[in-house]
Amino acid sequence: MATFFDINLFALFGQLLIGLINGSFYALLALGLAIIFGLLKIINFSQGALYMLGAFAAWIALNYLGISYWWALILVPLAVGAFGIVIERTLIRPIANEDHLYSLLLTFGIALILQGLFTHWYGSSGLSYAMPEALKGGTRLPFMYLPNYRAWIIVFSLLVCACTWFMIEKTRLGAYLRAGTENAQLMQAFGINVPLLVTLTYGFGVGLAGLAGVLAAPIYTVSPDMGSNILIVVFAIVVIGGMGSIGGAIITGLAMGIVEGLTKYFYPEASNTVIFLVMVLVLLIKPAGLFGKEA
Amino acid sequence: MYNKKLNLVLLGLALIAPFILYPVFLMKVLCFALFACAFNLLLGFAGLLSFGHAVFLGSGAYVTGYVMVTYGLTPELGILAGVVMSALIGLIYGKLAVRREGIYFAMVTLALAQLAFFFFLQSPFTGGEDGLQGIPRGNLFGLIDLTDNLTMYYFVLAVFIIGFLTIYRTVHSPFGQVMKAIRENEPRAISLGYKVNQYKLMAFVLSATLAGLAGSTKALVFQLASLTDVHWFMSGEVVLMTLLGGMGTIWGPVIGAATIVSMQNFLASGPLANYIHVLMGVVFVICVLAFRNGLVGELQKVIRKNSS
Numbered sequence: 352m353a354t355f356f357d358i359n360l361f362a363l364f365g366q367l368l369i370g371l372i373n374g375s376f377y378a379l380l381a382l383g384l385a386i387i388f389g390l391l392k393i394i395n396f397s398q399g400a401l402y403m404l405g406a407f408a409a410w411i412a413l414n415y416l417g418i419s420y421w422w423a424l425i426l427v428p429l430a431v432g433a434f435g436i437v438i439e440r441t442l443i444r445p446i447a448n449e450d451h452l453y454s455l456l457l458t459f460g461i462a463l464i465l466q467g468l469f470t471h472w473y474g475s476s477g478l479s480y481a482m483p484e485a486l487k488g489g490t491r492l493p494f495m496y497l498p499n500y501r502a503w504i505i506v507f508s509l510l511v512c513a514c515t516w517f518m519i520e521k522t523r524l525g526a527y528l529r530a531g532t533e534n535a536q537l538m539q540a541f542g543i544n545v546p547l548l549v550t551l552t553y554g555f556g557v558g559l560a561g562l563a564g565v566l567a568a569p570i571y572t573v574s575p576d577m578g579s580n581i582l583i584v585v586f587a588i589v590v591i592g593g594m595g596s597i598g599g600a601i602i603t604g605l606a607m608g609i610v611e612g613l614t615k616y617f618y619p620e621a622s623n624t625v626i627f628l629v630m631v632l633v634l635l636i637k638p639a640g641l642f643g644k645e646a
Numbered sequence: 647m648y649n650k651k652l653n654l655v656l657l658g659l660a661l662i663a664p665f666i667l668y669p670v671f672l673m674k675v676l677c678f679a680l681f682a683c684a685f686n687l688l689l690g691f692a693g694l695l696s697f698g699h700a701v702f703l704g705s706g707a708y709v710t711g712y713v714m715v716t717y718g719l720t721p722e723l724g725i726l727a728g729v730v731m732s733a734l735i736g737l738i739y740g741k742l743a744v745r746r747e748g749i750y751f752a753m754v755t756l757a758l759a760q761l762a763f764f765f766f767l768q769s770p771f772t773g774g775e776d777g778l779q780g781i782p783r784g785n786l787f788g789l790i791d792l793t794d795n796l797t798m799y800y801f802v803l804a805v806f807i808i809g810f811l812t813i814y815r816t817v818h819s820p821f822g823q824v825m826k827a828i829r830e831n832e833p834r835a836i837s838l839g840y841k842v843n844q845y846k847l848m849a850f851v852l853s854a855t856l857a858g859l860a861g862s863t864k865a866l867v868f869q870l871a872s873l874t875d876v877h878w879f880m881s882g883e884v885v886l887m888t889l890l891g892g893m894g895t896i897w898g899p900v901i902g903a904a905t906i907v908s909m910q911n912f913l914a915s916g917p918l919a920n921y922i923h924v925l926m927g928v929v930f931v932i933c934v935l936a937f938r939n940g941l942v943g944e945l946q947k948v949i950r951k952n953s954s
Contacts, residue, residue, distance in 0.1 A: 394753065466923065634745050
């Protein structure tokens with residue numbers, strides 16, 4: 352076994368890999384939150400529940416409808432996004448002009464409903480999703496064993512994050528989105544259909560959560576409370592990073608995953624709490640968040 | 647004059663209530679009513695949404711339970727210990743949370759509460775998943791035995807009234823006025839020379855202290871302190887109680903707590919037992935969409951309309 356200064360490299364890289372995978376999920380969810388927040392100015396408390404919905408949708412698609420993982424990867428985010436669009440149009444839109452506190456409470460209520468329904472239908476113990484054939488097995492690297500599926504999660508979610516970043520920062524549609532973030536009213540005056548943009552943004556942000564859910568299904572247990580646990584961590588990450596920048600959300604998500612992985616290796620007792628402690632530290636040193644602009 | 651009469655009637659009702667309804671149920675209502683009132687002090691009057699208030703309820707309950715079990719203290723000292731701990735945690739968490747505003751404040755408090763949740767889950771003294779069981783109720787001031795539910799009820803009622811009057815007094819004090827000013831227009835309050843963050847912190851600590859009082863009392867009533875008390879779900883529940891009853895009204899949280907606790911009790915034995923969380927979510931959505939002023943707030947509106 353390769354040891355170096357009393358460090359078990361095999362175990363260390365193993366934890367780093369897990370950290371990187373968790374970080375990928377954090378990044379996807381934080382990215383969705385940041386995009387939605389940018390235009391709608393609301394914190395989507397149901398982001399975690401929709402991530403859970405994505406995982407369950409993939410499970411149902413495979414086990415009841417025979418839809419494969421690869422199709423689920425495309426169809427489920429679209430379905431979750433469509434579900435989000437319905438929620439935005441029917442529930443969030445009517446109270447868009449009220450205090451943003453209410454929309455936060457509304458999305459919390461939606462999260463409770465979804466989590467409650469799935470607990471009732473599938474119990475709280477959780478289900479397992481069969482690993483797709485093509486991604487079974489792994490590669491033996493000199494310092495660690497890399498399961499193919501885990502490598503796939505990291506590569507694919509990074510790709511999605513990068514594409515989203517590119518779309519928002521470099522394309523015309525992204526320019527509209529950024530302009531809307533700055534001043535939606537002015538943009539409306541320029542003849543851009545802001546309500547449509549808002550709806551699509553919400554659908555897209557929520558779709559990212561659905562996608563993360565599909566990705567998570569084969570490696571985590573698909574259970575009703577998978578969303579709420581991860582969401583609170585993602586909130587801490589959003590506080591650490593600040594929601595001002597899209598790139599910031601992605602980087603903070605990944606970095607916190609790695610921090611968590613390292614903690615699991617060096618001091619496992621604190622691995623649950625380390626991200627919250629980092630948040631405390633950031634609040635003390637730079638209250639606006641690492642990438643935050645506002646005071 | 648009218649209000650004084652109403653209060654006397656309510657007090658009378660509270661005094662005879664345990665002869666009509668099950669005392670443990672009433673005590674549960676009173677504990678949650680106090681918890682919701684404490685929460686409302688922060689949300690309704692200072693405009694700060696804390697999504698982690700369960701941590702104060704829970705730490706009050708755990709500390710009271712622990713000192714009662716381990717040192718065999720009298721209940722009033724046990725409660726004092728729990729309340730002091732909640733106040734301390736409130737001071738630390740408040741100092742951190744007031745550094746951010748609006749929805750960030752909600753996220754920070756939720757994350758800090760989760761930190762505390764893991765602490766209580768992993769600490770050896772809390773009994774992990776089982777919680778602290780068999781907490782003795784003890785003898786109040788070493789004299790009055792609280793084992794009997796009826797005696798305990800009057801003690802809980804007294805605690806509730808003390809907490810409620812503290813909140814009432816605070817809201818109607820100059821400090822309360824400043825709190826409301828911050829809620830309505832923070833920049834203006836700053837420009838008038840108020841140190842806004844200090845006021846927010848004071849409101850936070852006071853709210854945490856009273857939530858701790860509710861938790862400590864609850865631990866004695868049920869002789870149990872468990873992870874349910876510190877779970878994020880509890881934080882959501884108190885938001886719902888306050889929202890349903892009416893944010894920023896004096897009686898709203900009491901009505902909200904009574905409604906939710908009754909609903910839970912009623913449903914727990916019925917065919918809808920599995921749907922409690924779903925129904926709570928539905929109530930949330932309905933409240934937000936249809937009546938944001940809550941039960942008491944809407945009632946006040948109707949009365950005002952009729953009188954004018």
